Every structure is written in structure tokens, then in C-alpha cells.
Amino acid sequence: MLPDTFETARLLLRPVAAVDVAAIFDTYSQDEEVTRYVIWRPHRSRRETQAYVDRCIATPADVERTYMIVGREDDVVRGAFALRRRAPHRLDCGYVLAQRWWRQGLMTEALTEVSAWALRESSRLVADVRVQQPAAQQSLPDET
Numbered sequence: 001m002l003p004d005t006f007e008t009a010r011l012l013l014r015p016v017a018a019v020d021v022a023a024i025f026d027t028y029s030q031d032e033e034v035t036r037y038v039i040w041r042p043h044r045s046r047r048e049t050q051a052y053v054d055r056c057i058a059t060p061a062d063v064e065r066t067y068m069i070v071g072r073e074d075d076v077v078r079g080a081f082a083l084r085r086r087a088p089h090r091l092d093c094g095y096v097l098a099q100r101w102w103r104q105g106l107m108t109e110a111l112t113e114v115s116a117w118a119l120r121e122s123s124r125l126v127a128d129v130r131v132q133q134p135a136a137q138q139s140l141p142d143e144t
């Protein structure tokens with residue numbers, strides 16, 4: 001299971017919800033600057049954003065989670081962070097911020113927290129493998 005939330009000094013990452021559609025559409029999903037280097041196209045209608053949110057919510061939380069990045073103090077949506085478990089020992093992520101929140105160190109702050117969690121997870125995974133395997137067969141997950 002991927003975590004329910006991540007917290008940093010300024011941010012809370014919490015699962016996207018149906019109520020976020022308006023904030024996502026109004027602040028970044030239709031912005032061509034924000035979407036210039038991402039794999040999805042700018043949303044042309046609120047319905048497209050709604051369909052995206054529906055897909056995120058329907059995705060099993062042990063496979064992929066999309067978090068809204070909100071201010072810890074003001075609960076205002078700043079962007080989104082997707083965390084995907086591609087394999088038991090493989091994670092990747094994608095992220096966006098609305099333009100007004102760029103260049104304030106926010107994504108570095110979020111990534112630092114998520115990376116720290118991922119490192120703790122990988123240590124736990126290696127420890128689990130070592131417990132499960134007889135000593136003679138021990139190997140790191142990448143070597144199996």
C-alpha cells in the first residue's frame with residue numbers, strides 16, 4: 001500500500017478526491033506552460049479533468065496514488081504528485097505545480113519527503129527478502 005499522506009514543513013500530499021476537479025482545472029490542468037513537458041495534453045474542459053480524477057480514484061492504491069499537493073496552513077491546491085509502484089521494488093513519480101507556485105522550492109520539498117519514504121521502504125523490502133530466503137539464497141531484489 002502506498003502511503004495515505006506525506007507531510008513537509010509547508011505541504012500536505014493527500015489523495016485526490018472528486019471535490020478537487022474545479023481546483024485542478026482552474027489552476028493548472030488547462031495551462032499549456034504547465035503541460036509543456038508532461039506526457040498528457042492540456043485539458044480542454046472540466047469534463048476531461050473529471051475523467052482524469054475518476055481514473056485516479058479508481059486505481060488501486062497499492063499500484064498508483066495521485067496526491068493533491070496542498071498548503072498545510074491554507075489547504076489551497078498547489079499541484080499534484082503521482083506515485084507509481086511499477087514492481088515490488090520499483091517506484092516512479094510524476095508531478096506538476098500551478099505556475100504561481102513555481103520556483104519556491106516546493107517540489108524539492110515534496111520530493112525530499114517522498115524519497116526519504118522510498119528509501120525506508122527499500123530497506124524494509126531488502127530486510128523482508130533476507131528474512132524470507134534461506135541464507136544461502138540471499139540476494140537483493142534487483143538480483144532476483
Ligand SMILES: CC(C)(COP(=O)(O)OP(=O)(O)OC[C@H]1O[C@@H](n2cnc3c(N)ncnc32)[C@H](O)[C@@H]1OP(=O)(O)O)[C@@H](O)C(=O)NCCC(=O)NCCS
Nearest residue numbers: 034037038094095096097101102103104105106107108109
Ligand atoms: C518542474 C516543477 C514541478 C518544479 O517545481 P518547483 O517547486 O518550481 O521546483 P523547485 O522550486 O523545487 O526548484 C527545483 C529546481 O528546478 C529548477 N526549476 C524549476 N522549474 C524549472 C523550469 N521550468 N525550468 C528549469 N529549471 C526549473 C529550479 O531553478 C531549481 O533549481 P535550483 O535549485 O538550482 O535553482 C514545476 O516547474 C512544474 O510544475 N512544471 C510543469 C510540470 C512539469 O514539467 N513537471 C515535471 C515533469 S514530471
